[in-house]
Amino acid sequence: MGAIEFDGVGKRYGAVHAVHDLSVAVAEGEFVTILGPSGSGKTTILSLVAGLVPPTAGRILIAGRDVTNLEPQERRIGLVFQSYALFPHLSVHGNVAFPLAVRGRPRDEIGTKVAAALARVRLAGLDRRRPAQLSGGQQQRVALARAFVFEPDILLLDEPLGALDRKLREEVQVELKALQRDLGITTLLVTHDQEEALSLSDRVIVLDHGRMQQVGTPDEVYRHPANRFVAGFLGLANLLEGTVEAGGVLRLASGEAVACDPRGRPPGARAAGVVRPERMRLLPESAGEGLAARVRQTVYLGHLQRWHLETADGRELVAAATDGVRAAAVGEAVRVAWSAEDVWLLPDESGEAAAPRPALAAMAPVA
Ligand SMILES: Nc1ncnc2c1ncn2[C@@H]1O[C@H](COP(=O)(O)OP(=O)(O)OP(=O)(O)O)[C@@H](O)[C@H]1O
Ligand SMILES: [Mg+2]
Incomplete structure (x- = not known):
């Protein structure tokens, strides 16, 4: 029995089909992230769990109980909205105390719990301020404290860290993860944000156009994406398309052979392989292995360096490394190689047209 079960859940807003046929179960104490582009239906899914909007198809179960027709206040859910709406006329203390007060908790219990919650989000001492006297990041942390202070069964967080700068965001992510684990x-x-999804979650649900594309652990969705969308949404992915040949070879349109594990695909089958940039090795032009390429662009990211490459037949590839060892300058001729185990063949997408596609399924354009 899952803590939250979606059973064929759908949501239409008139002509807009915001969520399609969602069936997935979230386990007790599990941290699941819904990752997807703007408009993919993420907020709609949270609103359905919270009971703020009714589904137009299917059922939602919480702890085994069908809650599809239950009012929001009957669901024991802590919620942080995308626009963390605090009560402007209440102090920080008043905001965080609110869920306890409406549940009629005694005064001293409220005092203790609010103080503990504010300490957890590192806002101790600010309890007398009004929301308007706080920064955006501080307001967001008040909203977070208000969501978990009454020990709800389920926490629903809609972009709860969106207003934080990168450093604070990473700090609060660590806090949030610890908090979630402690409270279970x-x-x-x-x-x-794919990094946020990968770093925080037990499992990630990848959503596109209201449809679940994949559900899996961070490692599964990153290393073994179910399709091109997932491969491209979770960072940069080099896409190599060709035909499977005997002996573990993917023959590219250019005639070059790429070693891979065909995972049961018969010779002659069309296949697309994904190789992550950090798995691509840059070698000198004279190396006896890999594909010939030229460096078109280098991107320095501090903790990482990226090389955007173009192969002889115009294919775009990206290599990345954390050290400077593979340094290569713009215009330089190199070879790029990888190991067979670093090629992940996407499951058959035979429904798709065989027309040539860009080799790079990228989130970010060349900087
Ligand atoms: N009340 C509504 N009436 C009509 N259409 C809606 C309503 N709420 C959402 N939609 C539509 O449903 C789709 C999914 O919206 P949703 O808010 O769930 O997306 P999202 O993934 O949360 O996006 P974002 O990352 O921008 O917050 C969008 O096409 C949106 O325009
Ligand atoms: Mg949203």
């Missing part, structure tokens, strides 16, 4: 609250977090 089943958590559904919405984000469009």
Whole structure:
């Protein structure tokens, strides 16, 4: 029995089909992230769990109970909205105390719990301020404290860290993860930030156009994407398309052979392989292995260096490394190589046209 079960859930807003046929179960105490681009249906899914909007198809179960027709206040859910709406006329203390006060908790219990919650989000001492006297990041942390202070069964977080700068965001991510683990609250977090999804979650649901594209552990969705969308949404992915040949070879259109594990595909089958940039090795032009390429662009990211490459037949590839060892300058001729185990063949997408596609399924354009 899952803490939250979606059973064929759909949501239409008139002509807009915001969520399609969602069936997935979230386990007790699990931290699941819903990752997808803007408009993919993430907030709609949280609103359905919270009971703010009714589904137009299917059922939602919480702890085994069908809650599809239950009012929001009957669901024991802590919620942080995308626009963390605090009560402007209440102090920080008043905001965080609110869920306890409406539940009629005694005064001293409220005092203790609010103080503990504010300490957890590192806002101790600010309890007398009004929301307007706080920074955006501080307001967001008040909203977070208000969501978990009454020990809900389920925490729903819609981009809860969106207003924080990068450093604070990473700090609060660590805090949030520790908090969730300590309290053991089943958590559904919405984000469009792939790093946030990978670093926080037990499992990630990847959503596109209201349809679940894949659900899996961070490692599964990153290393073994179910399709091109997932491969491209979770960072940069080099896409190599060709035909499977006997002996573990993918023959590219250019005639070059790429070693790979065909995972049961017969010779002659069309296939697309994904190789992550950090798995691509840059070698000198004289090396006896890999594909010939030329460096078109280098991108320095501090912790990482990226090389955007073009192969002889015009294919775009990206290599990345954390050290400067593979340094190569713009215009330089190199070879790029990888190991067979670093090629992940996408499951058959035979429904798709065989027309040539760009080799790079990229989120970010060349900087
Ligand atoms: N009340 C509504 N009436 C009509 N259409 C809606 C309503 N709420 C959402 N939609 C539509 O449903 C789709 C999904 O919206 P949703 O808010 O769930 O997306 P999202 O993934 O949360 O996006 P974002 O990352 O921008 O917050 C969008 O096409 C949106 O325009
Ligand atoms: Mg949203």
